[in-house]
Amino acid sequence: MFYNSTRNVSLVSTPSMAVLKGIADDGGLYIFNAYPTIASLESLMSLDTLELYTEILSALICDIPKEKMGELVRKAYVGKFETADLTPLVKVGEDYVLELFRGPTSAFKDVALSMLPHLVTASAQLNEVKDNIHILTATSGDTGKAAMAGFADVDGTRITVFFPKDGVSTVQQAQMLTQEGFNVCVCSVKGNFDDAQTGVKEIFKSVKENALLEGKNIRLSSANSINIGRLAPQVVYYFKSYFDLVKSGDIKLYDKVDFVVPTGNFGNILAGYIAKGLGLPVGTLVCASNENDVLTEFINTGRYDKKRTFFKTASPSMDILVSSNLERLLYLISGNDAEKVASYMAELGEKGEYTVDASTLQKIKKEFYACACSDEDAFKTIKSTYEEKGYLLDTHTAVAMHVCEDYKKNNKDHNTCVVLSTASPYKFAADVLFAITGEKEENGFEALNKLETLTGVPIPKNLKGLDKKPILHNSSIEKEEMLKFVLDYSTKELSK
């Protein structure tokens, strides 16, 4: 098995080089040329959580030997999550919530970003790349902290995160500025998220075109969700939650399960599609959007149109107009038709929209259901789920829970439903508190305490006392200074 670009099947790479490179040279995303075969469901079900990660990751990134993969998995996860099974499954009413937020930063991105640094360093070793890997990321809040926590103190790597000054929540800012680790660096940029993101893209371009790091043994890389090393770990928790349902007797082995996913960049839900391709009995994949409903329109009509108003919602991690990982779905669902994908992506670049052909749309509709949810409906769902079912949802998971109800109403023959929960309610405590009580608490830290007092649900350890932790980073720069900032840190001697 090998990987190739979604836009050109002859642009090939080994799995580990795809992890190192992140994106293919033609701007396409790396994807396997064929699904690998994995062990039977019966034998996978007998594995413990870490063995399951090892088994599936070594099928997807097959040039890292399984024994080595086991080592990497243990380094990534042991002792880092609130529970030994990493992602607990909880019954809520007649449905199930898959809690993906029990990691070191209380965001679902922890599952993938805990693993990525170890995949990157092992891939470098395997390919005899001796460079120090310098990760660059712009963040609107969640990714930056999860990436720093993942890369902190990982030898052979360093990381710089840029966030928009005054553009992230009090809690998110405190999470980043208190991050420990000899190789982490975070800096605010005077501007909005787009300025920070554009700045990072320009740094990559400028460094490459002008060979600014030539001969310095430094390789710039990105931690964003187009890297196959971020996608692969996400496939595993679909298997894990399925086996949990079988083991608890809620379903029989080979029964189908529907998964409802709060979606932004389409990484999480694509991992579910890949799990299905590997043989997991998945029924429908339900794509939940907030008011930024570009994916809902796409799945229902076949037209992807990014020329639309951008809404800032209470589920900011899903505020997105271009869902990058959709490109991988188009590739897989069209039977590896890279020419077709390349032409859609060219249209998207030139005209801001494309429409898939009827047969592709038909295949997508067979696998997916999509619906959007307003902030108002998400808040109502937080309140009703708490009051009627005793479960506290965050704003993103509430979007999915609302869409789950819609899906079930319109599909009476649905299967057992698992709603993927992507954040701790405490990461968005002010909105969750408002949804339940109608009270607006402006102080981000106070909102956490009030929500805990109200509900009795404990604040996760990593968010508790955050306002009292020492601030370790205080850089703030103009966007024009970003390149120099990165180059300085790239060549700096770091000591533990």
Ligand SMILES: *Cc1c(COP(=O)(O)O)cnc(C)c1O
């Ligand atoms: C990143 C994120 C999402 C969106 O996930 P995708 O894989 O980009 O679709 C949803 N919710 C939260 C809380 C997130 O951080």
